[in-house]
Amino acid sequence: MNGLGESHSEQAGRPPEARAQGAEEAEVGLAQQAWTLLFELLHTHMRNFPALAAEFDLSPVQAHVLRQLGEGALAMSTLATYLSCDASNVTGLVDRLEARKLVERRSSEQDRRVKMLVLTEAGAELRGRLMARMALPPPFIASMPEEDLLALGDIMRRALKPQ
């Protein structure tokens, strides 16, 4: 349907594990294959993230910000790092969220340069609903057989552990 995932998955199928000596090269192929498939699915799904955010009258980025503002307060520069964007961008972002009373700036005691971000009552409540909504698995996950779900969960946990 798109060009890359198709041709690869059709033509290559799965490299025969018969020749086990070239483990290095085979691994690269496997990784690329798995990654291309994952990427495909991911991009397909991420396409409706804006719509999901819109359910809460949020832009995608605003949803992302609320997501990061989990527990404690966060410095604006820290948020910029998390979003991997310029600090000047965060200013406007927070301006709009603060205008909607979802977030508060409060100056830090220790360092009067930094401003800490905290969720308001309304912000925390909205974040709760947002997170619950995001946790709803999309169809391609929801319709997986149980064993695949278990395997997928295990693999992902392993991938998260070291890094």
Add this chain to the structure above:
Amino acid sequence: MNGLGESHSEQAGRPPEARAQGAEEAEVGLAQQAWTLLFELLHTHMRNFPALAAEFDLSPVQAHVLRQLGEGALAMSTLATYLSCDASNVTGLVDRLEARKLVERRSSEQDRRVKMLVLTEAGAELRGRLMARMALPPPFIASMPEEDLLALGDIMRRALKPQ
């Protein structure tokens, strides 16, 4: 590290498959767990897609457009559907790509309302390099053991097949 994935994976671990009668409810839990982990990893990785696109002097969306313009020509409205955005947005998008001689509008013979998009020589060349770059698996994939890669590939292929 983020709030959701952590608490769930730590506290719940994995629901015991001992009580097998409540298969419905258990499945929901598993799906949500796997999805949350996947979502975590995904969003973490997608964060540097803009940087990847920038390696080719493209915005993220422009990269996405080039990606869709794989083989044949595409009507603008079709592209809008693929991008799940408004048609008027595509106009500007294509304007900028056309200004850079990566894409051409050409009126359809059958229906003079529609304009078909085709890659120029330069556009196809750039797309080739872009696709190759995108296929490079990120660290969290590249460092997976072979068996996980195989399992992941199989699961993803199954997930893509029906839908």
Add this chain to the structure above:
DNA sequence: CGTCAAAGGTTGAGGGTGTCAATTGTTTAT
């Protein structure tokens, strides 16, 4: 055949997202 609704694409207004360069205020090192 003439009319009219529907579809493809464009335009203009308006707002969010993002970068860079320059500025202000604060901290830290020398």
Add this chain to the structure above:
DNA sequence: ATAAACAATTGACACCCTCAACCTTTGACG
């Protein structure tokens, strides 16, 4: 005490995105 580094902001500029309005072409129907 002075200079360098840092946090946040501002202004200029470009891109992404939606909506409503518009124009042209098409296809259907009386």
